[in-house]
Amino acid sequence: MSQALQDLLDLLDLERIEEDIFRGRSRSAVVPRVFGGQVAAQALVAAGRTVPADRPVHSLHAYFLRPGDPGAPIVYTVDRIRDGRSFTTRRVVAVQHGKPVFHLSASFQTYEDGLEHQAPMPAAPDPATLPTSPERLGGYGHLAPEVVERFLKAREAVDLRYVDEPPYGRYGEPREPHSQVWFRVNGKLDGDDPSRHAVLAAYVSDMTLLDPVLLAHGRGGWAVGDVVGASLDHAMWFHRPFRVDEWLLYDQESPSASGGRGLGQARIYTQDGRLAITVIQEGVVRVPRQL
Template sequence: MKTTQELIDLITLRKLEENLFEGESSFMGSPNVFGGQVVSQALHAAYQTVPTDRFCHSLHSYFILPGDLEQPILYDVANLRDGGSFSTRVVTAKQNNVPIFVMAASFQLKQEGYEHQEKMPIVTPPEELMSWNDVAEQFGSVLPKSIMRFVLAERPLDFKPVEFVNPFEKKDYENFSNVWLTFNDVPDNLPLPIIQQLIAYSSDYNLLSTAIKPHASKAHFGNTQMASLDHSIWFHRTPNLHDWILVNVESPSANDTRGFTRGNLFNRCGEMICSVAQEGLIRPIVK
Protein backbone atom coordinates (compact mmCIF):
# COMPACT_ATOMS: atom_id res chain seq x y z
CA MET A 1 0.00 0.00 0.00
CA LYS A 2 1.76 3.13 -1.27
CA THR A 3 -0.90 5.67 -2.24
CA THR A 4 -3.65 7.55 -0.44
CA GLN A 5 -6.26 5.99 -2.72
CA GLU A 6 -5.12 2.53 -1.62
CA LEU A 7 -5.48 3.69 1.98
CA ILE A 8 -9.00 4.99 1.29
CA ASP A 9 -9.87 1.62 -0.23
CA LEU A 10 -8.57 -0.11 2.93
CA ILE A 11 -10.56 2.19 5.24
CA THR A 12 -13.77 1.80 3.22
CA LEU A 13 -15.76 -1.09 4.69
CA ARG A 14 -18.24 -3.55 3.23
CA LYS A 15 -21.77 -3.23 4.58
CA LEU A 16 -23.06 -6.62 5.72
CA GLU A 17 -26.33 -5.49 7.27
CA GLU A 18 -27.79 -2.47 9.02
CA ASN A 19 -25.07 -1.02 11.31
CA LEU A 20 -22.68 -3.93 10.65
CA PHE A 21 -19.57 -3.61 8.45
CA GLU A 22 -16.50 -5.67 7.56
CA GLY A 23 -12.92 -4.62 6.83
CA GLU A 24 -9.55 -6.12 5.98
CA SER A 25 -6.06 -5.27 7.25
CA SER A 26 -2.72 -4.26 5.79
CA PHE A 27 0.80 -4.96 7.13
CA MET A 28 2.42 -1.78 8.47
CA GLY A 29 5.64 -3.12 9.97
CA SER A 30 4.10 -4.78 13.03
CA PRO A 31 2.91 -8.41 13.46
CA ASN A 32 -0.46 -7.06 14.67
CA VAL A 33 -3.07 -4.82 13.06
CA PHE A 34 -1.98 -1.16 13.07
CA GLY A 35 -4.04 0.80 15.59
CA GLY A 36 -4.59 3.75 13.27
CA GLN A 37 -6.22 1.41 10.76
CA VAL A 38 -8.80 0.24 13.31
CA VAL A 39 -9.54 3.81 14.46
CA SER A 40 -10.04 5.02 10.88
CA GLN A 41 -12.20 2.03 9.89
CA ALA A 42 -14.34 2.43 13.01
CA LEU A 43 -14.81 6.11 12.17
CA HIS A 44 -15.82 5.12 8.64
CA ALA A 45 -18.39 2.68 10.05
CA ALA A 46 -19.84 5.32 12.38
CA TYR A 47 -20.08 7.84 9.52
CA GLN A 48 -22.29 5.42 7.56
CA THR A 49 -24.98 5.69 10.25
CA VAL A 50 -25.20 9.46 10.92
CA PRO A 51 -27.05 12.20 8.97
CA THR A 52 -24.94 13.52 6.11
CA ASP A 53 -25.01 17.09 7.45
CA ARG A 54 -23.08 16.12 10.62
CA PHE A 55 -19.33 15.81 11.01
CA CYS A 56 -17.20 14.13 13.68
CA HIS A 57 -15.80 16.51 16.27
CA SER A 58 -14.32 13.94 18.67
CA LEU A 59 -13.72 10.24 19.25
CA HIS A 60 -12.47 8.23 22.21
CA SER A 61 -11.35 4.62 21.93
CA TYR A 62 -9.78 1.65 23.70
CA PHE A 63 -7.64 -1.10 22.19
CA ILE A 64 -8.71 -4.31 23.96
CA LEU A 65 -6.78 -7.06 22.15
CA PRO A 66 -4.16 -7.16 19.36
CA GLY A 67 -5.75 -7.55 15.94
CA ASP A 68 -4.94 -10.52 13.69
CA LEU A 69 -3.74 -9.37 10.25
CA GLU A 70 -5.15 -12.50 8.58
CA GLN A 71 -8.70 -12.24 9.94
CA PRO A 72 -11.43 -9.81 8.82
CA ILE A 73 -12.65 -7.26 11.35
CA LEU A 74 -16.37 -6.72 11.98
CA TYR A 75 -17.53 -3.26 13.06
CA ASP A 76 -20.86 -3.12 14.90
CA VAL A 77 -22.31 0.40 15.30
CA ALA A 78 -24.73 1.28 18.10
CA ASN A 79 -26.86 4.41 17.68
CA LEU A 80 -26.98 6.01 21.12
CA ARG A 81 -28.59 9.34 20.22
CA ASP A 82 -29.54 11.73 17.44
CA GLY A 83 -30.23 15.12 19.02
CA GLY A 84 -30.95 18.50 17.53
CA SER A 85 -27.27 19.32 17.01
CA PHE A 86 -25.28 16.23 18.05
CA SER A 87 -25.26 12.49 17.26
CA THR A 88 -23.47 9.85 19.32
CA ARG A 89 -22.32 6.42 18.13
CA VAL A 90 -20.45 3.53 19.74
CA VAL A 91 -18.49 1.15 17.48
CA THR A 92 -17.27 -2.27 18.60
CA ALA A 93 -14.68 -4.04 16.45
CA LYS A 94 -14.58 -7.84 16.67
CA GLN A 95 -12.56 -10.77 15.36
CA ASN A 96 -13.88 -14.31 15.80
CA ASN A 97 -16.78 -12.75 17.73
CA VAL A 98 -14.38 -11.35 20.37
CA PRO A 99 -14.15 -7.55 20.88
CA ILE A 100 -10.69 -6.16 20.09
CA PHE A 101 -11.54 -2.42 20.08
CA VAL A 102 -14.32 -0.04 21.11
CA MET A 103 -14.87 3.60 20.14
CA ALA A 104 -17.36 6.32 21.05
CA ALA A 105 -17.70 9.16 18.54
CA SER A 106 -19.71 12.37 18.55
CA PHE A 107 -20.94 14.21 15.45
CA GLN A 108 -22.44 17.69 15.16
CA LEU A 109 -24.02 20.13 12.75
CA LYS A 110 -21.73 22.82 11.33
CA GLN A 111 -22.32 25.95 13.40
CA GLU A 112 -20.68 29.37 13.80
CA GLY A 113 -19.15 30.32 17.15
CA TYR A 114 -16.10 31.70 18.94
CA GLU A 115 -12.65 30.68 17.72
CA HIS A 116 -9.10 30.66 19.03
CA GLN A 117 -6.15 28.27 18.95
CA GLU A 118 -2.65 27.67 20.25
CA LYS A 119 0.17 28.86 17.98
CA MET A 120 2.13 26.35 15.93
CA PRO A 121 5.71 25.88 17.22
CA ILE A 122 8.52 27.31 15.09
CA VAL A 123 10.42 24.35 13.65
CA THR A 124 12.64 23.46 10.69
CA PRO A 125 10.54 23.21 7.47
CA PRO A 126 10.18 19.76 5.88
CA GLU A 127 12.24 20.68 2.81
CA GLU A 128 15.35 20.87 5.01
CA LEU A 129 14.84 17.53 6.77
CA MET A 130 15.49 13.85 6.07
CA SER A 131 12.57 11.46 5.66
CA TRP A 132 12.32 8.01 7.23
CA ASN A 133 13.35 6.55 3.85
CA ASP A 134 16.35 8.90 3.69
CA VAL A 135 17.43 7.75 7.15
CA ALA A 136 17.04 4.10 6.09
CA GLU A 137 19.16 4.64 2.97
CA GLN A 138 21.91 6.46 4.85
CA PHE A 139 22.05 4.41 8.05
CA GLY A 140 20.29 1.16 7.10
CA SER A 141 23.41 -0.97 7.39
CA VAL A 142 23.85 -0.14 11.08
CA LEU A 143 20.29 0.39 12.36
CA PRO A 144 18.67 -2.45 14.37
CA LYS A 145 16.53 -4.85 12.33
CA SER A 146 13.43 -4.01 14.38
CA ILE A 147 13.72 -0.34 13.41
CA MET A 148 14.46 -1.11 9.75
CA ARG A 149 11.47 -3.46 9.50
CA PHE A 150 9.17 -0.70 10.72
CA VAL A 151 10.74 2.14 8.70
CA LEU A 152 10.85 0.23 5.40
CA ALA A 153 7.25 -1.06 5.50
CA GLU A 154 5.28 0.26 2.51
CA ARG A 155 2.87 2.98 3.64
CA PRO A 156 0.89 5.79 2.01
CA LEU A 157 2.56 8.37 4.27
CA ASP A 158 5.97 9.99 4.46
CA PHE A 159 7.51 11.35 7.66
CA LYS A 160 10.28 13.86 8.35
CA PRO A 161 11.29 14.12 12.02
CA VAL A 162 12.47 17.54 13.17
CA GLU A 163 14.52 16.13 16.05
CA PHE A 164 16.69 13.16 15.08
CA VAL A 165 17.12 10.46 17.72
CA ASN A 166 20.39 8.58 17.35
CA PRO A 167 19.83 5.03 18.70
CA PHE A 168 23.58 4.59 19.21
CA GLU A 169 24.18 7.62 21.43
CA LYS A 170 22.62 5.96 24.49
CA LYS A 171 21.34 9.21 25.96
CA ASP A 172 17.97 10.45 27.15
CA TYR A 173 16.11 13.12 25.18
CA GLU A 174 13.50 15.72 26.05
CA ASN A 175 9.89 14.58 26.36
CA PHE A 176 8.59 16.05 23.09
CA SER A 177 8.80 15.47 19.35
CA ASN A 178 7.94 17.29 16.14
CA VAL A 179 7.39 15.32 12.94
CA TRP A 180 6.18 16.49 9.55
CA LEU A 181 3.89 14.06 7.70
CA THR A 182 2.40 14.05 4.24
CA PHE A 183 0.09 11.71 2.31
CA ASN A 184 1.22 10.24 -1.00
CA ASP A 185 -0.73 10.95 -4.23
CA VAL A 186 -3.77 12.52 -2.59
CA PRO A 187 -6.92 12.58 -4.78
CA ASP A 188 -8.57 15.96 -5.30
CA ASN A 189 -11.84 17.10 -3.71
CA LEU A 190 -12.02 14.54 -0.92
CA PRO A 191 -15.12 14.92 1.29
CA LEU A 192 -14.66 15.82 4.97
CA PRO A 193 -15.51 12.31 6.33
CA ILE A 194 -12.71 10.73 4.26
CA ILE A 195 -10.26 13.50 5.22
CA GLN A 196 -10.99 12.86 8.89
CA GLN A 197 -10.61 9.10 8.43
CA LEU A 198 -7.19 9.64 6.84
CA ILE A 199 -6.13 11.93 9.68
CA ALA A 200 -7.38 9.32 12.18
CA TYR A 201 -5.21 6.70 10.46
CA SER A 202 -2.10 8.89 10.63
CA SER A 203 -2.70 9.98 14.23
CA ASP A 204 -1.47 6.68 15.72
CA TYR A 205 2.07 7.35 14.50
CA ASN A 206 4.74 9.21 16.52
CA LEU A 207 2.94 9.07 19.89
CA LEU A 208 4.37 6.19 21.92
CA SER A 209 7.81 6.77 20.42
CA THR A 210 7.71 10.18 22.13
CA ALA A 211 6.97 8.52 25.49
CA ILE A 212 10.25 6.55 25.42
CA LYS A 213 12.47 9.50 24.38
CA PRO A 214 13.17 10.50 28.01
CA HIS A 215 14.44 6.91 28.54
CA ALA A 216 16.29 6.48 25.24
CA SER A 217 19.59 5.71 26.98
CA LYS A 218 18.18 2.28 27.78
CA ALA A 219 14.75 1.94 26.06
CA HIS A 220 14.29 1.34 22.33
CA PHE A 221 12.05 -0.58 19.93
CA GLY A 222 14.12 -3.72 20.31
CA ASN A 223 13.85 -4.08 24.10
CA THR A 224 10.50 -2.43 24.86
CA GLN A 225 7.03 -3.90 24.40
CA MET A 226 4.89 -1.09 22.98
CA ALA A 227 1.14 -1.08 22.29
CA SER A 228 -1.60 1.54 22.19
CA LEU A 229 -4.08 1.24 25.06
CA ASP A 230 -6.44 4.13 24.32
CA HIS A 231 -6.67 6.86 21.70
CA SER A 232 -8.63 10.12 21.45
CA ILE A 233 -8.96 12.72 18.69
CA TRP A 234 -10.59 16.14 18.67
CA PHE A 235 -11.14 17.51 15.15
CA HIS A 236 -10.88 21.32 14.95
CA ARG A 237 -10.44 22.40 11.33
CA THR A 238 -10.31 20.85 7.85
CA PRO A 239 -6.69 20.19 6.80
CA ASN A 240 -5.01 20.49 3.42
CA LEU A 241 -3.82 16.95 2.71
CA HIS A 242 -1.84 18.07 -0.34
CA ASP A 243 0.79 19.70 1.90
CA TRP A 244 2.87 18.74 4.91
CA ILE A 245 1.27 18.55 8.38
CA LEU A 246 3.22 19.12 11.58
CA VAL A 247 2.65 16.64 14.43
CA ASN A 248 3.70 18.27 17.72
CA VAL A 249 3.67 15.76 20.63
CA GLU A 250 4.69 15.81 24.29
CA SER A 251 4.75 13.08 26.93
CA PRO A 252 3.94 14.63 30.33
CA SER A 253 4.12 11.36 32.27
CA ALA A 254 5.13 7.70 32.28
CA ASN A 255 4.55 5.25 35.12
CA ASP A 256 3.46 1.66 35.82
CA THR A 257 4.66 0.57 32.31
CA ARG A 258 2.33 3.16 30.70
CA GLY A 259 3.35 6.25 28.75
CA PHE A 260 0.95 9.17 28.29
CA THR A 261 1.18 11.45 25.24
CA ARG A 262 -0.79 14.36 23.87
CA GLY A 263 -0.31 16.58 20.86
CA ASN A 264 -1.62 18.88 18.16
CA LEU A 265 -1.54 18.68 14.37
CA PHE A 266 -1.03 21.87 12.36
CA ASN A 267 -1.27 22.79 8.69
CA ARG A 268 1.85 24.43 7.34
CA CYS A 269 0.02 27.77 7.44
CA GLY A 270 -0.36 27.36 11.22
CA GLU A 271 -3.98 26.24 11.55
CA MET A 272 -4.53 23.67 14.31
CA ILE A 273 -6.45 20.89 12.58
CA CYS A 274 -6.84 18.40 15.42
CA SER A 275 -5.61 17.34 18.86
CA VAL A 276 -4.74 13.82 19.98
CA ALA A 277 -4.09 12.00 23.24
CA GLN A 278 -2.96 8.46 23.88
CA GLU A 279 -1.77 6.20 26.69
CA GLY A 280 0.20 3.15 25.71
CA LEU A 281 2.15 0.22 27.06
CA ILE A 282 5.92 0.81 27.26
CA ARG A 283 7.01 -2.29 29.17
CA PRO A 284 10.69 -3.30 29.32
CA ILE A 285 11.20 -6.77 27.85
CA VAL A 286 12.85 -9.03 30.43
CA LYS A 287 15.04 -11.68 28.85
Protein backbone atom coordinates in the same frame (compact mmCIF):
# COMPACT_ATOMS: atom_id res chain seq x y z
CA MET B 1 -2.40 9.60 -6.42
CA SER B 2 0.27 7.03 -5.56
CA GLN B 3 -0.57 3.33 -5.69
CA ALA B 4 0.33 3.08 -1.99
CA LEU B 5 -2.24 5.74 -1.10
CA GLN B 6 -4.89 4.07 -3.27
CA ASP B 7 -4.15 0.76 -1.53
CA LEU B 8 -4.57 2.48 1.84
CA LEU B 9 -7.89 4.01 0.81
CA ASP B 10 -9.05 0.59 -0.37
CA LEU B 11 -7.97 -0.92 2.96
CA LEU B 12 -9.94 1.66 4.92
CA ASP B 13 -13.06 1.17 2.82
CA LEU B 14 -15.63 -1.16 4.35
CA GLU B 15 -18.16 -3.67 3.06
CA ARG B 16 -21.69 -3.24 4.40
CA ILE B 17 -22.91 -6.71 5.38
CA GLU B 18 -26.08 -5.69 7.25
CA GLU B 19 -27.75 -2.57 8.58
CA ASP B 20 -25.09 -0.82 10.73
CA ILE B 21 -22.71 -3.79 10.39
CA PHE B 22 -19.56 -3.52 8.27
CA ARG B 23 -16.57 -5.70 7.44
CA GLY B 24 -13.01 -4.53 6.88
CA ARG B 25 -9.87 -6.20 5.64
CA SER B 26 -6.68 -6.43 7.69
CA ARG B 27 -2.99 -6.41 7.00
CA SER B 28 0.16 -6.71 9.07
CA ALA B 29 1.85 -3.58 10.37
CA VAL B 30 5.37 -2.71 11.51
CA VAL B 31 4.83 -5.25 14.29
CA PRO B 32 3.10 -8.60 13.56
CA ARG B 33 -0.41 -7.44 14.43
CA VAL B 34 -2.97 -5.10 12.92
CA PHE B 35 -1.84 -1.48 13.13
CA GLY B 36 -3.96 0.36 15.69
CA GLY B 37 -4.39 3.34 13.39
CA GLN B 38 -6.01 1.06 10.81
CA VAL B 39 -8.63 -0.20 13.28
CA ALA B 40 -9.34 3.32 14.54
CA ALA B 41 -9.70 4.64 10.99
CA GLN B 42 -11.97 1.79 9.88
CA ALA B 43 -14.14 2.20 12.98
CA LEU B 44 -14.47 5.91 12.21
CA VAL B 45 -15.49 5.01 8.64
CA ALA B 46 -18.16 2.66 10.02
CA ALA B 47 -19.53 5.33 12.35
CA GLY B 48 -19.49 7.95 9.61
CA ARG B 49 -21.48 5.73 7.23
CA THR B 50 -24.46 6.09 9.60
CA VAL B 51 -24.24 9.90 10.00
CA PRO B 52 -25.50 12.66 7.67
CA ALA B 53 -22.75 14.03 5.44
CA ASP B 54 -23.17 17.56 6.80
CA ARG B 55 -22.07 16.45 10.29
CA PRO B 56 -18.30 15.92 10.38
CA VAL B 57 -16.66 14.22 13.34
CA HIS B 58 -15.50 16.55 16.11
CA SER B 59 -14.19 14.01 18.63
CA LEU B 60 -13.48 10.34 19.17
CA HIS B 61 -12.46 8.25 22.15
CA ALA B 62 -11.26 4.68 21.75
CA TYR B 63 -9.82 1.68 23.58
CA PHE B 64 -7.60 -1.01 22.09
CA LEU B 65 -8.77 -4.21 23.77
CA ARG B 66 -6.89 -7.04 22.05
CA PRO B 67 -4.20 -7.33 19.36
CA GLY B 68 -5.73 -7.57 15.90
CA ASP B 69 -5.08 -10.62 13.73
CA PRO B 70 -3.79 -9.40 10.34
CA GLY B 71 -4.94 -12.64 8.72
CA ALA B 72 -8.63 -12.22 9.51
CA PRO B 73 -11.31 -9.64 8.64
CA ILE B 74 -12.69 -7.29 11.29
CA VAL B 75 -16.43 -6.81 11.77
CA TYR B 76 -17.63 -3.38 12.94
CA THR B 77 -21.04 -3.01 14.61
CA VAL B 78 -22.40 0.53 14.99
CA ASP B 79 -24.84 1.58 17.73
CA ARG B 80 -26.81 4.75 17.01
CA ILE B 81 -26.59 6.24 20.48
CA ARG B 82 -28.00 9.70 19.75
CA ASP B 83 -29.31 11.79 16.88
CA GLY B 84 -29.85 15.33 18.15
CA ARG B 85 -30.49 18.64 16.44
CA SER B 86 -26.78 19.54 16.41
CA PHE B 87 -24.87 16.46 17.58
CA THR B 88 -24.84 12.80 16.58
CA THR B 89 -23.17 10.13 18.71
CA ARG B 90 -22.12 6.66 17.59
CA ARG B 91 -20.53 3.69 19.35
CA VAL B 92 -18.56 1.12 17.35
CA VAL B 93 -17.31 -2.29 18.47
CA ALA B 94 -14.74 -4.11 16.32
CA VAL B 95 -14.80 -7.91 16.57
CA GLN B 96 -12.43 -10.65 15.44
CA HIS B 97 -12.81 -14.36 16.14
CA GLY B 98 -15.91 -13.64 18.22
CA LYS B 99 -14.17 -11.24 20.62
CA PRO B 100 -14.05 -7.43 20.75
CA VAL B 101 -10.64 -6.03 19.81
CA PHE B 102 -11.48 -2.32 19.74
CA HIS B 103 -14.15 0.07 21.00
CA LEU B 104 -14.81 3.59 19.71
CA SER B 105 -17.21 6.37 20.62
CA ALA B 106 -17.43 9.27 18.18
CA SER B 107 -19.41 12.51 18.12
CA PHE B 108 -20.40 14.45 15.01
CA GLN B 109 -21.68 18.02 14.79
CA THR B 110 -23.29 20.36 12.31
CA TYR B 111 -21.19 23.46 11.61
CA GLU B 112 -21.73 26.37 14.02
CA ASP B 113 -20.17 29.81 14.49
CA GLY B 114 -18.80 30.51 17.95
CA LEU B 115 -15.95 31.80 20.10
CA GLU B 116 -12.48 31.38 18.59
CA HIS B 117 -9.01 31.05 20.09
CA GLN B 118 -6.15 28.58 19.81
CA ALA B 119 -2.69 27.76 21.11
CA PRO B 120 -0.06 29.24 18.79
CA MET B 121 1.84 26.98 16.41
CA PRO B 122 5.36 26.20 17.67
CA ALA B 123 8.42 26.92 15.55
CA ALA B 124 9.38 24.16 13.13
CA PRO B 125 11.57 23.96 10.02
CA ASP B 126 10.05 23.78 6.55
CA PRO B 127 9.22 20.13 5.78
CA ALA B 128 10.89 20.45 2.37
CA THR B 129 14.24 20.85 4.18
CA LEU B 130 13.90 17.57 6.09
CA PRO B 131 14.92 14.06 4.97
CA THR B 132 12.22 11.68 3.78
CA SER B 133 11.68 8.37 5.57
CA PRO B 134 13.70 6.40 2.97
CA GLU B 135 16.53 8.93 3.21
CA ARG B 136 16.61 8.89 7.01
CA LEU B 137 16.16 5.15 7.46
CA GLY B 138 18.77 4.45 4.81
CA GLY B 139 21.37 6.05 7.05
CA TYR B 140 20.81 3.81 10.06
CA GLY B 141 23.29 0.96 9.81
CA HIS B 142 22.37 -0.28 13.30
CA LEU B 143 18.85 -1.26 12.19
CA ALA B 144 18.35 -4.69 10.68
CA PRO B 145 17.43 -4.54 6.97
CA GLU B 146 14.13 -6.32 7.62
CA VAL B 147 13.21 -3.69 10.23
CA VAL B 148 13.88 -0.88 7.77
CA GLU B 149 11.88 -2.69 5.10
CA ARG B 150 8.88 -3.12 7.40
CA PHE B 151 8.99 0.54 8.43
CA LEU B 152 9.05 1.71 4.83
CA LYS B 153 6.34 -0.70 3.74
CA ALA B 154 4.03 0.28 6.60
CA ARG B 155 4.43 4.00 5.89
CA GLU B 156 4.71 4.11 2.10
CA ALA B 157 1.33 5.84 1.75
CA VAL B 158 2.47 8.66 4.05
CA ASP B 159 5.29 11.18 3.61
CA LEU B 160 6.45 11.40 7.23
CA ARG B 161 9.43 13.60 8.12
CA TYR B 162 10.96 13.88 11.58
CA VAL B 163 12.32 17.28 12.59
CA ASP B 164 14.93 15.60 14.85
CA GLU B 165 16.25 12.05 15.14
CA PRO B 166 13.50 9.53 15.94
CA PRO B 167 13.94 7.31 19.02
CA TYR B 168 15.33 4.40 17.01
CA GLY B 169 17.80 6.68 15.21
CA ARG B 170 19.65 7.93 18.30
CA TYR B 171 19.14 6.25 21.65
CA GLY B 172 21.01 5.34 24.82
CA GLU B 173 20.75 8.72 26.54
CA PRO B 174 17.57 10.49 27.67
CA ARG B 175 16.37 13.40 25.58
CA GLU B 176 13.62 15.96 25.96
CA PRO B 177 10.23 14.20 25.78
CA HIS B 178 9.19 16.20 22.73
CA SER B 179 9.05 15.29 19.06
CA GLN B 180 7.91 17.03 15.90
CA VAL B 181 6.88 15.28 12.71
CA TRP B 182 5.58 16.75 9.46
CA PHE B 183 3.27 14.46 7.51
CA ARG B 184 0.95 14.31 4.50
CA VAL B 185 -0.35 11.45 2.43
CA ASN B 186 1.54 10.55 -0.75
CA GLY B 187 -0.85 11.93 -3.34
CA LYS B 188 -3.64 14.39 -3.94
CA LEU B 189 -7.13 13.47 -2.74
CA ASP B 190 -10.15 14.28 -4.88
CA GLY B 191 -12.82 16.52 -3.41
CA ASP B 192 -13.21 18.21 -0.05
CA ASP B 193 -14.97 15.48 1.98
CA PRO B 194 -13.84 16.24 5.58
CA SER B 195 -14.61 12.68 6.70
CA ARG B 196 -11.95 11.23 4.40
CA HIS B 197 -9.33 13.62 5.75
CA ALA B 198 -10.37 12.87 9.36
CA VAL B 199 -10.14 9.11 8.75
CA LEU B 200 -6.64 9.40 7.27
CA ALA B 201 -5.53 11.70 10.10
CA ALA B 202 -6.75 9.09 12.60
CA TYR B 203 -4.72 6.47 10.76
CA VAL B 204 -1.49 8.51 10.86
CA SER B 205 -1.98 9.76 14.41
CA ASP B 206 -1.16 6.34 15.89
CA MET B 207 2.25 6.11 14.20
CA THR B 208 4.49 8.29 16.38
CA LEU B 209 2.56 9.59 19.38
CA LEU B 210 4.45 7.54 21.99
CA ASP B 211 7.87 8.53 20.62
CA PRO B 212 8.34 11.21 23.34
CA VAL B 213 7.96 8.52 26.03
CA LEU B 214 10.89 6.65 24.48
CA LEU B 215 12.94 9.83 24.07
CA ALA B 216 12.59 10.68 27.78
CA HIS B 217 14.29 7.40 28.69
CA GLY B 218 16.76 7.03 25.84
CA ARG B 219 14.94 4.02 24.41
CA GLY B 220 14.88 3.09 20.76
CA GLY B 221 11.61 1.17 20.85
CA TRP B 222 10.60 -2.13 19.31
CA ALA B 223 12.94 -1.49 16.34
CA VAL B 224 15.96 -2.13 18.55
CA GLY B 225 14.21 -4.36 21.11
CA ASP B 226 14.74 -2.30 24.24
CA VAL B 227 11.00 -1.89 24.99
CA VAL B 228 7.78 -3.64 24.16
CA GLY B 229 4.54 -1.75 23.89
CA ALA B 230 1.08 -1.28 22.45
CA SER B 231 -1.57 1.42 22.32
CA LEU B 232 -4.16 1.29 25.10
CA ASP B 233 -6.47 4.17 24.30
CA HIS B 234 -6.69 7.05 21.84
CA ALA B 235 -8.61 10.31 21.77
CA MET B 236 -8.88 13.02 19.11
CA TRP B 237 -10.61 16.39 18.94
CA PHE B 238 -11.06 17.93 15.49
CA HIS B 239 -11.06 21.71 15.81
CA ARG B 240 -10.74 23.22 12.33
CA PRO B 241 -10.83 22.12 8.69
CA PHE B 242 -7.64 20.63 7.25
CA ARG B 243 -6.43 18.54 4.35
CA VAL B 244 -4.30 15.49 5.00
CA ASP B 245 -2.78 15.76 1.51
CA GLU B 246 -1.19 19.04 2.61
CA TRP B 247 1.59 19.33 5.20
CA LEU B 248 0.53 18.98 8.84
CA LEU B 249 2.82 19.48 11.84
CA TYR B 250 2.44 16.83 14.56
CA ASP B 251 3.86 18.43 17.72
CA GLN B 252 4.11 15.69 20.37
CA GLU B 253 5.16 15.48 24.01
CA SER B 254 4.93 13.14 26.98
CA PRO B 255 4.04 14.55 30.40
CA SER B 256 4.25 11.23 32.26
CA ALA B 257 5.25 7.57 32.28
CA SER B 258 4.54 5.23 35.19
CA GLY B 259 3.16 1.80 36.00
CA GLY B 260 4.32 0.30 32.72
CA ARG B 261 2.37 2.94 30.78
CA GLY B 262 3.35 6.11 28.95
CA LEU B 263 1.22 9.09 27.97
CA GLY B 264 1.59 11.02 24.72
CA GLN B 265 -0.24 14.22 23.86
CA ALA B 266 -0.03 16.29 20.71
CA ARG B 267 -1.38 19.10 18.59
CA ILE B 268 -1.65 18.94 14.82
CA TYR B 269 -1.31 22.22 12.92
CA THR B 270 -1.80 23.16 9.30
CA GLN B 271 1.24 24.66 7.60
CA ASP B 272 -0.29 28.14 7.85
CA GLY B 273 -0.60 27.82 11.65
CA ARG B 274 -4.19 26.74 12.33
CA LEU B 275 -4.69 24.26 15.16
CA ALA B 276 -6.56 21.42 13.46
CA ILE B 277 -6.52 18.47 15.89
CA THR B 278 -5.60 17.59 19.47
CA VAL B 279 -4.56 13.98 20.18
CA ILE B 280 -3.92 12.08 23.41
CA GLN B 281 -2.89 8.45 23.77
CA GLU B 282 -1.73 6.15 26.55
CA GLY B 283 0.18 2.99 25.76
CA VAL B 284 1.89 0.06 27.41
CA VAL B 285 5.63 0.72 27.51
CA ARG B 286 7.50 -2.10 29.24
CA VAL B 287 11.20 -2.82 29.55
CA PRO B 288 11.94 -6.51 28.81
CA ARG B 289 12.99 -8.40 31.92
CA GLN B 290 16.39 -9.37 30.51
CA LEU B 291 17.30 -5.67 30.27
